[in-house]
Amino acid sequence: MGVNDLKQELVDDAVAAIEAAGGKAFPVVRNVATREGIAQAVRQAAEHGSRFDILVNNAAWVRYQHVPDIMPETLDRMLDIGFKAVVWGMQAAAEAMDGERGGAIVNVASTAALKSAPGSVVYSGIKAGVLGITRAAAAELGARGIRVNAVALRPCPPKAPSATATPNATPGASRARPWAGLGTVDDVAGAIAFLASDEARFITAQALVVDGGITFTTL
Structure with missing residues (x-):
């Protein structure tokens, strides 16, 4: 398993954790915000x-920025990392995957594509786009045996209920969902x-919502 991040120390920590659990992993340090960066990461992993x-x-x-506060540099960076990198990643992966064996691509999206809050115009738009290109790529790459799916996770905007226990999780938010407690990584x-x-193997073009039911229920 290749583990990629822009920061070497984060990659090393992830590799060490995987190996400590009995798995096998190797570090890849590339900038996936660029087409060439993610292509290099995929080539390195394949080799x-x-x-x-x-x-x-x-x-x-x-x-998270409200409409009047959105700045060009914020929009550009979020698009580079959150949307373009998904396109370049699928492109590079499709080229690297064996034509006979196929493969699987999983894009991490967000329930913000389905149910949004103030201040999330750019984020919600990007994640809705990720769901769209997931379905389109599944339609195109299926003939080559490549499945493309997404998981939609609950975002953690300021003061909003969280679904997963992370450093940004809002305390007490578990009371706002049907499933008792927070999810884990x-x-x-x-x-x-x-x-x-x-x-x-027979699932493609799908978005699996992983949020303890919080998006589609009201308590």
Whole structure:
């Protein structure tokens, strides 16, 4: 498994955690905000592992701004990392995946594409776009045996209920959802692993909402 991030220390920590759990991983440090950066990351992973079967597009840089406050530099960076990187990642992965064996791509989206809050115009738009290009890529790449799906996670804007226990999770937010307590990063990883696995071989063009039911229920 290749682990990519722009920061070497984060990559090293992730690789160490995977190996400590009994897995195998290797570091990749590339800037996926550029087409060439993500192409290099995919090539490096393919060369190191001798084959390339799965891509998880998970890079993000998020700023919540109300409409009058949106700045060009914020919009450009969020588009580069949150949307363009997904396109370039799918492009590079499709080229690297074996024509006979196919592969799986999982794009990390957000429930902000389905149910938005003030201050999330850019973020919601980008994540809605990710769902759109996930379905379009699934339609195009399916003939090559490449499945493309997405997981939609609950975002953590300021003061909003969280769904997953992270450093940004809002305290007490678990009372706002039907599922008692917060989810964990393992819950998210499990959903991604399922969509990337052979058990999901007949699932493509889907968006799996992983949020403890908070988006589609009202309590």
